Each structure stands twice: as structure tokens, then as C-alpha cells.
Amino acid sequence: MGFVYAAILGPVGYFGVKAFSRHNEVMQYQAGRGFRAWGLVLGSCVVLAGCALLNISGDSTGNILTALWTL
Numbered sequence: 092m093g094f095v096y097a098a099i100l101g102p103v104g105y106f107g108v109k110a111f112s113r114h115n116e117v118m119q120y121q122a123g124r125g126f127r128a129w130g131l132v133l134g135s136c137v138v139l140a141g142c143a144l145l146n147i148s149g150d151s152t153g154n155i156l157t158a159l160w161t162l
Contacts, residue, residue: 092121093108093112093115093117093118093119093120093121093122093125094121094122094124096108096119096122096125097123097124097125097126097127097128097129098125098126098128098129099123099125099129101126101129101133103108104122104125104126105122105125105126105129106134107121107123108122133148145147
């Protein structure tokens with residue numbers, strides 16, 4: 092459930108799990124993974140929006156996304 096909370100709610104879910112599940116290390120670990128996934132999706136949206144605003148060609152966008160997802 093920690094993954095779902097953090098992936099859907101972002102920082103609110105992540106810090107909520109950290110605050111209310113202090114003794115459940117597995118849930119905290121999953122919340123960290125969910126928060127990272129949430130951050131990657133948000134970062135991808137920012138990169139795509141920036142490319143659309145700057146009117147960068149599709150090849151450059153693919154290279155940027157490939158580099159982002161290999162982090």
C-alpha cells in the first residue's frame with residue numbers, strides 16, 4: 092500500500108507513510124519506490140512539455156527521455 096499511496100499522492104503520500112508507519116519498514120521502502128516513480132513521471136511530463144514549448148524535433152525528445160529513464 093505504501094507504493095500506491097506515494098505513487099498516487101506524491102510527497103503527501105510518501106511523508107504520510109513515513110509519519111504513520113514508522114515501524115513498518117517494508118511499507119516505508121515501498122513508499123520510497125512509489126515516490127521515485129511519481130517523480131520520474133512528473134519529470135517526464137516536464138521534459139515533454141518543455142520540448143513541446145520549444146518545438147524540439149521528435150528525435151531529440153526520444154534521446155532526452157531515454158537518458159531520463161536510465162537514471
